[in-house]
Amino acid sequence: MNIWKISLKNIKSKPIYTFLSIFILALSIALLLGVRQLEASFKYQMQNNLGEIDLVIGAKGSPLQLILASVLHMDNPTGNILYEDAKKISKSPFVKTAVPISYGDNYKGYKIVGTTNEFAKLYNAKLEKGRAIKKSMEVILGSIVAEQLQLKIGDAFLSSHGLVENDMHVHPEHLIVVGVYQSTNKIIDRLIVTNLESIWDVHHQENEHEENKNYLEHHEKGKEITSLLVSFRSPSALLTLPRRINENTNMQAALPKYELDKLYQYTGIGFKTISWIGYMILIISCITIFISLYKMVKERAFDLALLRTYGASNFQLIRMIAYEGLIIGFFAFFLGFIVLKTGLYFMFKSIETEYQQNILQKIPLQEFLQIGGVVVITIILSVLLAIYPIIKMNISTTLSNEK
Amino acid sequence: MVQIDSLTFYYKKEERFFDFPNIALSKGENLLILGKSGIGKTTLLHLLAGILIPISGKVVIAGVDIHSISHPELDKFRGQNIGLVFQKKHAIQSLNVIENLQTRLFLSKKPINNTSIDFLLKQLDISNCKNSTINTLSEGQLQRLGIAMAVIHNPQVIFADEPTSSLDDENCKIVIELLIKQAKLTNANLIVITHDHRIKSLFSNSITL
Numbered sequence: 041m042n043i044w045k046i047s048l049k050n051i052k053s054k055p056i057y058t059f060l061s062i063f064i065l066a067l068s069i070a071l072l073l074g075v076r077q078l079e080a081s082f083k084y085q086m087q088n089n090l091g092e093i094d095l096v097i098g099a100k101g102s103p104l105q106l107i108l109a110s111v112l113h114m115d116n117p118t119g120n121i122l123y124e125d126a127k128k129i130s131k132s133p134f135v136k137t138a139v140p141i142s143y144g145d146n147y148k149g150y151k152i153v154g155t156t157n158e159f160a161k162l163y164n165a166k167l168e169k170g171r172a173i174k175k176s177m178e179v180i181l182g183s184i185v186a187e188q189l190q191l192k193i194g195d196a197f198l199s200s201h202g203l204v205e206n207d208m209h210v211h212p213e214h215l216i217v218v219g220v221y222q223s224t225n226k227i228i229d230r231l232i233v234t235n236l237e238s239i240w241d242v243h244h245q246e247n248e249h250e251e252n253k254n255y256l257e258h259h260e261k262g263k264e265i266t267s268l269l270v271s272f273r274s275p276s277a278l279l280t281l282p283r284r285i286n287e288n289t290n291m292q293a294a295l296p297k298y299e300l301d302k303l304y305q306y307t308g309i310g311f312k313t314i315s316w317i318g319y320m321i322l323i324i325s326c327i328t329i330f331i332s333l334y335k336m337v338k339e340r341a342f343d344l345a346l347l348r349t350y351g352a353s354n355f356q357l358i359r360m361i362a363y364e365g366l367i368i369g370f371f372a373f374f375l376g377f378i379v380l381k382t383g384l385y386f387m388f389k390s391i392e393t394e395y396q397q398n399i400l401q402k403i404p405l406q407e408f409l410q411i412g413g414v415v416v417i418t419i420i421l422s423v424l425l426a427i428y429p430i431i432k433m434n435i436s437t438t439l440s441n442e443k
Numbered sequence: 444m445v446q447i448d449s450l451t452f453y454y455k456k457e458e459r460f461f462d463f464p465n466i467a468l469s470k471g472e473n474l475l476i477l478g479k480s481g482i483g484k485t486t487l488l489h490l491l492a493g494i495l496i497p498i499s500g501k502v503v504i505a506g507v508d509i510h511s512i513s514h515p516e517l518d519k520f521r522g523q524n525i526g527l528v529f530q531k532k533h534a535i536q537s538l539n540v541i542e543n544l545q546t547r548l549f550l551s552k553k554p555i556n557n558t559s560i561d562f563l564l565k566q567l568d569i570s571n572c573k574n575s576t577i578n579t580l581s582e583g584q585l586q587r588l589g590i591a592m593a594v595i596h597n598p599q600v601i602f603a604d605e606p607t608s609s610l611d612d613e614n615c616k617i618v619i620e621l622l623i624k625q626a627k628l629t630n631a632n633l634i635v636i637t638h639d640h641r642i643k644s645l646f647s648n649s650i651t652l
Contacts, residue, residue, distance in 0.1 A: 041545035041555060046538070053537035343535045349492065350550040350592075351522010353515055436489045439529065 043356060047363035050336060057332040062372045065325040065415070069376030071318035072411045073403055074384060079311045081401035086112070086300045089227045091162040092137070094278070096294050097121070097129060097285060098267035103294035104303060110141060110267040111296050113151055113227055117143070120264040121291050123236075129285065134277035135270055137161075142239045142265040147197055147215070149205040150185045152232040154239030154265075160221065162269065163228040169193060170219025176237040179215045183223035184230050193217050199242065211242045236265065326418040329368055333361055333426035344430060345438040358427045365423040369415060444470050445491075445600055445632045450500030452486055463487050463500075464650060473626060473633040475643065478652030484636045487652070488604045491634065492525050493517045505599040522551035526593030526631070528603035528622065533589030534577050540564070540588060541573050544595050551596040563591050567621060583614045587621065594625045601626050603635040607642055619645050 051058045089112055098106040099119030108115035123140065130138035139162060142154040153159070157172060160180075170193045173180060181191055191197070195217045201209040215234065223229055240263055272278065278295070285293040337344065344357055447466040453459070461483040468474055478484045489495040491502055493509045502509050505524055509517060534543040541560060548555045564570045567587040572580055580588065586606065593601050603622060607615040619635070619642045626633035635642070643649060 041542065041549040045542075046535075046546060049542065050537045340536065342532050343537070346532065346535060347546075347550065348518070349494070349521060349525075349527045350547050351518055351552070352550045353518045356550070436486075436494045439489070439494065440485050 043359050044363055047360050047367060050340075050360070051364055051367055054332070054336065057335065058368065061325065061329045061332045061368045062375060064321060064328050065369065065372035065418075066375035066379055068318050068321035068325050069373055069411065069415060070379040070383065071314060071321060072414070073376065073408070074380050075311050075314045075318060076407040076411065077380070077384065077401065077403045079308075080404050080407065082304065082307060084401045086304065088225065090296050090300070091164075091226065092271045093162060093269045093296055094272045095270040095282060096267050096296055097126060097270060097291050098294070100290060100292045103292060104299045106267060106292065106294045107296045107299040108303075110269065111227075111300075113153075113231065117266045118292075120266055121268070123263040123265050125289060125291060126265055126268040129268065129270070129281075132281065134273055134281050136273040137271050139269040140236060140265040141267055141269060142236055144239065144266070145199040145201055145211065145242065146205060147199050147232060148189060150182075150189070150230060150232050152179070152199050152215070152234060152239070154234050154236040156236065159233060159269075160228065162271075163224050163226045165221040165224045165226070165228045167219050168222040170217070173218060173233075173235050176235060176241050177213060177215055178218045178238070179232050179234040180219040180221060181217060182221055182229040182231045182233070185232055186220045191217050193219065213242055236263070322414065322418055325372075326422050329365060329419065330422035330425045332368075333364060333422060334429070336364070337361065337426055337429045341429070341433065341438050342441075344433065345435045348433075348435050349439070354430065357430050361427050361430065362420075362423045365419040365426075369419045373412070373415065444468065444503070444505055445474075445634065446501070446503040447491070448501040448503070450487075450490060450502065451498045452483070452490060452495065453498050454486075459483075461486055463490070464652075466650070468632050468634075471627070471630050471632065473623060473646060473648060474635070475646035475649035476634065476636045476652060477638065477640070477643065477649060478636070479638055482652045484638070484652065485604055488527075488602050488634075488636050491600075492527055492602055493521050519552070523553070523596065524599040526596070526598040526601040528589045528593045528601065528606045530605040530608055531585075533585050534592055536577050539574050539576050540569070540580075543577070543588070544591060547592050547595050553596050560595065563595055566625075567591055582609060583617075586610060586614070586618050590618070590621055590625060594629055594631070597629045598631055600632045600634065603633070603637075605637050605639070606635060607637060607639045612641065615639070615641055616645070 093111055096106055096110045098110060098117065099121050101118030105115050106118050109117040120142075126138070126140055129135065137158055139155055139158040141159065143151055145152045160166070167180070168183065170180065181189075185191070196214040198210050198212070199215055201211060215232075215238065221228060221233075272281070282293040282295060285291055347357060348354075445466065445468040447463060449465060450463040452461045452463075463483070466474065476484065476487065486495065490497050491504075493502070496510060507520060509520060512520065534540070535546065538546060541557075544560045544563075545555050561570065561573075564573055567590060569584050569587045569591070572584055577585070577588075589606070593603070601622065606622065607618055610618060622633060622635070623645065635646070
């Protein structure tokens with residue numbers, strides 16, 4: 041027998057209050073941790089996927105949409121730009137690298153990106169097996185694509201038009217797998233990379249099939265790409281290049297960092313709201329634990345006085361109450377963690393299939409400790425409030441009132 | 444050994460002053476203190492157990508003047524040397540019978556010996572409720588458990604406050620006999636404070652407040 045055991049028995053003897061305390065505290069812990077985890081995942085994902093991209097040049101439209109489409113591969117592109125125009129910008133002295141990308145097709149939901157060999161360098165992606173692309177209709181798979189679709193080098197598949205999986209509009213040309221990238225934990229893991237010619241070939245032939253005259257005319261003017269991913273030679277380019285493009289060409293230049301920060305501000309309001317709800321529930325749980333402990337102290341005043349006659353010191357009784365709070369806190373943390381994990385699992389099951397992207401990150405240790413600290417303070421506060429009657433207790437009066 | 448010397452107490456709230464007679468018990472000697480309600484019986488018992496602090500006077504148990512030592516020392520002394528029996532409440536509600544006795548030993552910093560617990564429960568005829576929760580016990584069983592709680596740690600003195608007032612004649616006699624027997628077994632002084640005249644015949648030594 042020791043103080044811990046007595047505390048545990050006390051808790052067991054009032055199951056409803058204990059359950060309520062644990063449940064409410066667990067809920068607030070799950071919410072607070074969940075928000076931090078989502079926030080961290082969002083931030084990480086965005087920054088990670090930026091790679092070395094300082095600027096995205098694409099068709100006029102929403103800059104956020106252009107970034108989402110070209111950098112995070114989450115949205116439809118704003119339109120196409122002429123490859124010739126893009127090439128002109130690549131030659132600017134401000135530009136270190138400029139990677140053209142072009143897309144519009146998918147295979148089983150995974151986007152097919154037509155680009156150059158430079159693209160992989162943006163993400164530091166190296167070939168795990170196979171070789172680089174040498175000619176049109178050859179593809180290299182991101183690690184997750186290869187794993188999920190069980191494709192090997194030498195396999196051939198048919199792409200379908202658009203960015204969402206469909207059987208309605210399948211291109212007749214086979215794409216052949218020639219390589220697989222190593223896992224990078226970046227967006228490239230979920231892409232199918234090919235060269236620009238593959239995209240042009242597929243769509244060119246198609247256009248010939250379908251709308252002969254109109255499109256022929258259009259295509260003669262020059263090849264098109266979706267956007268150009270630019271990294272600067274020096275930060276000073278930030279001031280001049282985007283404005284020049286936006287003012288003097290029919291293209292737009294969007295700064296991914298700026299746009300994503302904007303997006304992050306929108307989503308940040310949501311995170312903050314949930315955080316505040318979490319803190320509110322934490323306060324409620326603090327009150328619940330306090331009431332539960334205080335009730336025990338008040339209702340069991342005689343028991344506590346008896347313990348004193350058994351030789352227990354005031355300090356031992358205070359420890360007993362404190363341990364009860366800690367046990368509740370421990371189970372709440374445990375339960376909160378389980379609630380969080382299952383909640384996020386089901387939440388992200390839907391997101392993953394939608395965006396073909398697993399964006400969940402681990403909770404940063406610092407945030408974890410911060411929430412843990414707040415919870416411990418909550419418990420200490422409830423315990424301090426609850427032990428007040430013990431300090432004030434008059435054993436003699438309590439014992440005399442037994443009848 | 445119990446010695447009470449010119450003990451006085453004052454209740455500020457009720458403005459009542461108590462002056463208690465001197466008592467001296469040699470080792471193993473028992474005493475019945477009789478008195479009407481409100482005469483200060485419980486006050487005296489709490490003074491003896493060090494739960495209340497007197498205005499003046501001394502309470503010496505086993506050679507220790509209990510009101511001259513520090514609070515933590517008094518807590519420890521009480522736990523190790525004094526056994527208390529109350530009228531109705533006898534044990535901690537959230538613990539079962541055996542856990543209560545283990546807790547009692549733990550708090551008085553004595554080794555927890557389950558064999559001696561079993562032996563005591565057998566003697567008090569409550570072995571069968573060893574694992575029962577407190578609120579399932581009958582009045583008689585509870586009172587026996589109360590005795591067990593007061594003697595399990597082999598105290599120097601056992602103080603009983605109205606131990607029989609809620610019991611019928613038969614149980615009343617049994618409980619007092621058990622108390623006297625247990626006190627004798629542990630060679631402790633037994634002091635029973637009561638208004639219950641039924642038990643007067645069971646004590647050779649008694650005073651009236």
